[in-house]
Amino acid sequence: MRTVIVGAGLVGLTTAASLRLIGHEVIVLEHAPQVRAAGAGIALWPNALRELDTLGVGDDVRRMGKTVDAWFFDAAGHPMRAAGYDPAVHQLLMVPRPDLNNLLADTFGRDRIRLGTHVTGFTEYDTHVEVHLADGAPLRADLLIGADGVYSDVRAALEPGSTAVKHAGNYAWRAVLPSGDERPEGTFVTIGPARTRGGYTRVTQGRTMWWVAQFDAGELVGSKRDRALRRARNVAESGWHDELLEMIAATPEESILENQIMLVPELRRWTTDRVALIGDAAHGLSPHIAAGGTLGIEDAGVLRAELASGSATAASLARYESARRVRFEQVREHSAAVEHANGAAESAERYAAFTHWMITTTPTT
Numbered sequence: 001m002r003t004v005i006v007g008a009g010l011v012g013l014t015t016a017a018s019l020r021l022i023g024h025e026v027i028v029l030e031h032a033p034q035v036r037a038a039g040a041g042i043a044l045w046p047n048a049l050r051e052l053d054t055l056g057v058g059d060d061v062r063r064m065g066k067t068v069d070a071w072f073f074d075a076a077g078h079p080m081r082a083a084g085y086d087p088a089v090h091q092l093l094m095v096p097r098p099d100l101n102n103l104l105a106d107t108f109g110r111d112r113i114r115l116g117t118h119v120t121g122f123t124e125y126d127t128h129v130e131v132h133l134a135d136g137a138p139l140r141a142d143l144l145i146g147a148d149g150v151y152s153d154v155r156a157a158l159e160p161g162s163t164a165v166k167h168a169g170n171y172a173w174r175a176v177l178p179s180g181d182e183r184p185e186g187t188f189v190t191i192g193p194a195r196t197r198g199g200y201t202r203v204t205q206g207r208t209m210w211w212v213a214q215f216d217a218g219e220l221v222g223s224k225r226d227r228a229l230r231r232a233r234n235v236a237e238s239g240w241h242d243e244l245l246e247m248i249a250a251t252p253e254e255s256i257l258e259n260q261i262m263l264v265p266e267l268r269r270w271t272t273d274r275v276a277l278i279g280d281a282a283h284g285l286s287p288h289i290a291a292g293g294t295l296g297i298e299d300a301g302v303l304r305a306e307l308a309s310g311s312a313t314a315a316s317l318a319r320y321e322s323a324r325r326v327r328f329e330q331v332r333e334h335s336a337a338v339e340h341a342n343g344a345a346e347s348a349e350r351y352a353a354f355t356h357w358m359i360t361t362t363p364t365t
C-alpha cells in the first residue's frame with residue numbers, strides 16, 4: 001500500500017512510523033524547510049506512550065522528558081487536587097517538543113520525508129488518489145492521510161468551508177529557558193482571576209518552560225513579553241508567583257511563542273474511501289486540556305489497527321472515523337467543562353475527571 005502523509009508534525013510522524021510497521025510504503029510531505037525545530041514543551045499521557053511503545057521509542061521519550069506531579073493552585077498559592085483518583089490521573093510526562101519530533105523523524109526515516117513540499121489538495125479516483133503539490137507533478141497514492149494541522153489543506157479539499165476559526169480571545173504565551181533557582185517541582189497550573197492561568201514546569205534536565213494563557217484576553221498591546229507579563233500578574237497574587245514574572249521578564253522577545261488559539265469546526269466527515277484526516281487536522285481544540293497531541297497519537301494507533309485488520313481500505317477508514325468521532329464528542333464536552341470551571345478547586349475537579357476518563361478509556365489497539 002503506497003501511503004502519502006501530509007504534515008511532519010507530531011501526529012503525522014507517529015502515523016508514518018505506525019503505518020510503516022504494518023508494511024505500508026509511506027512518504028511524508030512537509031512544507032516547512034525542516035522538521036519542527038522550534039517549540040516549547042508538550043505534556044503526554046500514558047495513552048500516547050502506549051503507541052510510542054509499540055513503535056519502540058516509548059522509553060526514549062520517557063528518558064527525554066520529565067514526569068510532572070500536577071497540582072492546581074489558586075492565585076494566592078493554595079494547592080488543590082481532586083480527591084479519590086488514582087495517582088496516574090495527576091501525572092503527566094513533559095517533553096521538549098522539538099526533541100520529540102526529531103526522535104520521531106529518525107524513527108520513521110528522514111529519507112522518506114520530503115521537506116519544502118506544499119500540498120494544495122487532492123483528486124480521488126476509484127483506484128487511487130492524486131495528491132496535488134504547489135510545485136511539480138501530482139503524486140499517486142493508494143491512501144492519503146491529512147496530518148497537516150488546524151489549517152489543513154487536505155481538510156479544505158475534503159470538506160470545503162471547514163476553515164479553522166479563532167477561539168475568540170483565547171491566547172497562550174510560552175517559552176523554554178535554562179533552569180534557574182525556581183522551584184524544581186514547578187507550579188503546573190495556577191488559576192488566576194480574569195480567566196487567566198499559568199505556571200512553569202521542568203520539561204527536561206536543565207530546561208524549564210513557563211506558560212501563561214487567558215480566555216477573553218482583550219486587546220493585545222506592547223511586545224509579546226509585555227502581553228505575557230500583563231496576564232501573568234493575574235496568577236501572581238501575594239508574591240506567590242514572583243519567579244514566574246522574573247522568568248518572563250528575562251526571556252528574550254524572540255524566544256516567546258504567542259498563539260491565538262484556533263478551533264476546527266465539527267466536520268461532516270473525516271474520511272472518504274482513500275483519504276483520512278488525523279490529529280489537529282480532524283479535531284483541533286483549545287490546548288487548555290493539554291491533550292491534543294496525546295489524542296492525535298491515539299488516532300494513529302486506531303488507524304494502524306484498523307488498516308491492519310485485513311478489511312478493504314474504505315471499510316477500515318470508516319471504522320477509524322466512527323471510533324474517533326465518538327471519542328471526540330466526549331472530549332469536546334470535557335474541554336468545555338474545564339474551560340467554564342469556576343476557580344482553582346473546580347478546575348482541578350473537572351480536569352481530573354477528564355484525565356481519568358481519557359486514560360481509563362484508552363482505545364484497545
Ligand SMILES: Cc1cc2nc3c(=O)[nH]c(=O)nc-3n(C[C@H](O)[C@H](O)[C@H](O)COP(=O)(O)OP(=O)(O)OC[C@H]3O[C@@H](n4cnc5c(N)ncnc54)[C@H](O)[C@@H]3O)c2cc1C
Pocket residue numbers: 006007008009010011012029030031032036041042043044117118119120147148149150151152153154172174259278279280281287290291292293294295296
Ligand atoms: C499553546 C499550545 C499548547 C499545547 N499544549 C499541549 C500539551 O501540553 N499536550 C498536548 O497533548 N497537546 C498540546 N497542544 C496541542 C498540540 O500541540 C496539537 O494537538 C498537536 O501539535 C497536533 O499535532 P499535528 O501533527 O496534528 O499538527 P501540527 O503539529 O500542526 O503539524 C502539522 C504539520 O503539517 C505541516 N503542514 C501544514 N499544511 C501543510 C501543507 N499544505 N503541505 C505540507 N505540509 C503542511 C505543518 O508545517 C506541520 O509541520 C498545545 C497546543 C498549543 C497551541
